[in-house]
Amino acid sequence: xxxxxxxxxxxxxxxxxxxxxxxxxxxxxxxxxxxxxxxxxxxxxxxxxxxxxxxxxxxxxxxxxxxxxxxxxxxxxxxxxxxxxxxxxxxxxxxxxxxxxxxxxxxxxxxxxxxxxxxxxxxxxxxxxxxxxxxxxxxxxxxxxxxxxxxxxxxxxxxxxxxxxxxxxxxxxxxxxxxxxxx
Amino acid sequence: xxxxxxxxxxxxxxxxxxxxxxxxxxxxxxxxxxxxxxxxxxxxxxxxxxxxxxxxxxxxxxxxxxxxxxxxxxxxxxxxxxxxxxxxxxxxxxxxxxxxxxxxxxxxxxxxxxxxxxxxxxxxxxxxxxxxxxxxxxxxxxxxxxxxxxxxxxxxxxxxxxxxxxxxxxxxxxxxxxxxxxxxxxxxxxxxxxxxxxxxxxxxxxxxxxxxxxxxxxxxxxxxxxxxxxxxxxxxxxxxxxxxxxxxxxxxxxxxxxxxxxxxxxxxxxxxxxxxxxxxxxxxxxxxxxxxxxxxxxxxxxxxxxxxxxxxxxxxxxxxxxxxxxxxxxxxxxxxxxxxxxxxxxxxxxxxxxxxxxxxxxxxxxxxxxxxxxxxxxxxxxxxxxxxxxxxxxxxxxxxxxxxxxxxxxxxxxxxxxxxxxxxxxxxxxxxxxxxxxxxxxxxxxxxxxxxxxxxxxxxxxxxxxxxxxxxxxxxxxxxxxxxxxxxxxxxxxxxxxxxxxxxxxxxxxxxxxxxxxxx
Numbered sequence: 089x090x091x092x093x094x095x096x097x098x099x100x101x102x103x104x105x106x107x108x109x110x111x112x113x114x115x116x117x118x119x120x121x122x123x124x125x126x127x128x129x130x131x132x133x134x135x136x137x138x139x140x141x142x143x144x145x146x147x148x149x150x151x152x153x154x155x156x157x158x159x160x161x162x163x164x165x166x167x168x169x170x171x172x173x174x175x176x177x178x179x180x181x182x183x184x185x186x187x188x189x190x191x192x193x194x195x196x197x198x199x200x201x202x203x204x205x206x207x208x209x210x211x212x213x214x215x216x217x218x219x220x221x222x223x224x225x226x227x228x229x230x231x232x233x234x235x236x237x238x239x240x241x242x243x244x245x246x247x248x249x250x251x252x253x254x255x256x257x258x259x260x261x262x263x264x265x266x267x268x269x270x271x
Numbered sequence: 272x273x274x275x276x277x278x279x280x281x282x283x284x285x286x287x288x289x290x291x292x293x294x295x296x297x298x299x300x301x302x303x304x305x306x307x308x309x310x311x312x313x314x315x316x317x318x319x320x321x322x323x324x325x326x327x328x329x330x331x332x333x334x335x336x337x338x339x340x341x342x343x344x345x346x347x348x349x350x351x352x353x354x355x356x357x358x359x360x361x362x363x364x365x366x367x368x369x370x371x372x373x374x375x376x377x378x379x380x381x382x383x384x385x386x387x388x389x390x391x392x393x394x395x396x397x398x399x400x401x402x403x404x405x406x407x408x409x410x411x412x413x414x415x416x417x418x419x420x421x422x423x424x425x426x427x428x429x430x431x432x433x434x435x436x437x438x439x440x441x442x443x444x445x446x447x448x449x450x451x452x453x454x455x456x457x458x459x460x461x462x463x464x465x466x467x468x469x470x471x472x473x474x475x476x477x478x479x480x481x482x483x484x485x486x487x488x489x490x491x492x493x494x495x496x497x498x499x500x501x502x503x504x505x506x507x508x509x510x511x512x513x514x515x516x517x518x519x520x521x522x523x524x525x526x527x528x529x530x531x532x533x534x535x536x537x538x539x540x541x542x543x544x545x546x547x548x549x550x551x552x553x554x555x556x557x558x559x560x561x562x563x564x565x566x567x568x569x570x571x572x573x574x575x576x577x578x579x580x581x582x583x584x585x586x587x588x589x590x591x592x593x594x595x596x597x598x599x600x601x602x603x604x605x606x607x608x609x610x611x612x613x614x615x616x617x618x619x620x621x622x623x624x625x626x627x628x629x630x631x632x633x634x635x636x637x638x639x640x641x642x643x644x645x646x647x648x649x650x651x652x653x654x655x656x657x658x659x660x661x662x663x664x665x666x667x668x669x670x671x672x673x674x675x676x677x678x679x680x681x682x683x684x685x686x687x688x689x690x691x692x693x694x695x696x697x698x699x700x701x702x703x704x705x706x707x708x709x710x711x712x713x714x715x716x717x718x719x720x721x722x723x724x725x726x727x728x729x730x731x732x733x734x735x736x737x738x739x740x741x742x743x744x745x746x747x748x749x750x751x752x753x754x755x756x757x758x759x760x761x762x763x764x765x766x767x768x769x770x771x772x773x774x775x776x777x778x779x780x781x782x783x784x785x786x787x788x789x790x791x
Binding site (some may be wrong): 188200 | 405409412416419423426427428431432434435436438439442443447449450452453454457462505564586690785
């Protein structure tokens with residue numbers, strides 16, 4: 089079976105980028121990753137069809153050896169349609185998630201957080217620092233403390249307009265620790 | 272009789288179309304949905320009888336002969352799965368009709384619930400009768416896309432969050448499956464399962480193992496085999512009770528079914544069996560330990576679901592007729608019992624307003640019938656003697672003992688231990704939710720669990736409510752079916768054994784698709 093090197097390299101790059109994006113926590117990137125991986129898989133199927141050839145229509149002077157394999161093309165067509173439908177669903181899901189939670193990233197399961205919180209509580213008071221990197225602290229509800237709270241951002245922007253511009257500009261960049269608690 | 276085969280896909284598909292057009296008339300929609308699944312159940316029962324007495328059915332779609340056209344194959348295993356799935360789908364449907372009527376959600380967007388449910392059924396049945404790897408993929412995609420809609424039904428924040436995990440994990444598994452199909456096509460030049468089986472023997476063993484592992488990973492995610500089971504307890508519990516019940520009963524078992532087919536027909540060799548045995552062991556133990564730690568009934572049941580997938584993988588991994596037969600019996604038993612338990616959890620949620628065992632209490636006094644409907648399948652799942660769970664586990668242990676390796680004996684020990692742990696977890700639910708006097712619960716507040724449960728229709732944490740007769744009736748029907756598994760365990764186990772014998776090596780299956788023909 090002969091394989092086109094260009095297709096192979098493109099497929100590998102698509103897979104690499106797609107898997108990298110799939111591992112992100114941001115849902116939009118996951119969608120992009122899914123699209124890349126889906127196309128990489130379609131390329132894989134077409135690579136498996138072997139060498140390209142003439143259209144597989146029986147006519148005079150064309151031997152089966154010269155034809156390209158039609159079955160993978162049919163498989164790809166099905167796969168493309170499925171990827172298309174699922175992408176549309178994912179986009180609707182992301183939009184809905186954005187409308188409800190005002191975050192694009194995937195949040196942790198509350199029961200998991202509760203269980204982890206319970207385990208931390210047993211260890212004692214001093215252990216709060218230990219799970220700082222998980223961004224949860226002691227409040228189970230603040231799933232993502234870096235989540236941008238739009239209402240508060242709006243209020244802050246309104247407040248900035250009314251007050252003078254001499255305020256310290258760094259206020260916007262600091263992480264809002266209380267923001268995630270209210271939705 | 273071969274014409275019966277495509278009906279199990281066509282009927283629910285047409286039913287879904289009809290139900291969708293009847294979106295404004297919920298009553299007609301319900302009638303169509305129940306009728307479609309009832310018809311599939313009847314067709315499935317006839318097929319099971321025919322297949323068991325007269326041999327497998329093969330349908331060449333469009334009249335194209337086997338390697339070129341798509342074939343639909345129904346052997347004993349497929350027919351048995353179709354019948355059990357149709358039964359479970361019908362029972363859960365009736366349960367959800369009862370719940371929907373009681374909640375009065377005619378106005379909410381649940382007009383898509385029934386069509387989606389039928390599409391899910393279409394996908395499940397299509398996966399069972401597919402004689403072609405790509406058709407199996409399409410079957411999986413149909414059921415997965417329907418399950419995406421069902422798991423995010425209503426679009427609340429918790430469901431969207433849980434659904435996202437489920438959807439992304441399923442997408443990855445589908446892509447792996449598709450890539451595996453592409454590679455198998457590259458290796459053997461066909462997607463027909465029987466032909467793959469014939470030609471795979473000529474492929475070098477190392478290539479075979481790579482293809483084998485790719486398929487197993489793809490199916491392992493769907494079947495929730497450890498370590499690919501992480502997504503399940505996270506995503507199932509937030510869905511509405513009937514949806515969780517049907518997912519728990521069926522979707523993972525479609526994965527197990529695909530693993531059985533892979534292990535017996537496509538890659539009948541024993542290369543990966545020890546690895547699968549170790550995975551079965553880990554799945555059982557980790558799932559059971561997870562179940563013991565949970566305080567929410569639906570999450571607890573999700574973990575027992577993962578744990579019991581391990582038993583089925585054990586049966587498949589033994590690679591013997593006895594093992595496959597025991598796994599088949601166990602699949603049937605587990606589909607029915609696990610669904611019943613989730614329906615029971617739905618009833619508890621209904622009557623107690625919560626599924627957290629720290630908040631429930633005194634349900635035995637409040638509704639003795641529901642207590643009975645939960646207690647019987649709980650004992651069954653735990654493997655208490657007269658019930659089918661005991662028979663299934665005994666058959667699995669016998670098959671393991673027959674093999675006699677030290678790993679098989681370790682698995683027998685672990686299986687017994689996990690059975691006890693399951694019983695412990697379920698009896699904890701019983702003690703807390705049913706047996707404990709309601710007075711003991713008063714004043715107990717766990718802020719951590721405030722957001723874990725969500726009653727359908729948004730009536731969270733209300734006092735004891737009347738439970739619709741239809742919900743009780745559907746659950747009672749399932750409990751009766753699970754008890755019937757015990758009463759008729761002899762004939763059913765005979766059928767499972769014959770199904771297992773069908774799957775002793777790929778010969779029978781290949782012979783069915785290519786009568787009297789050897790490849791090339």
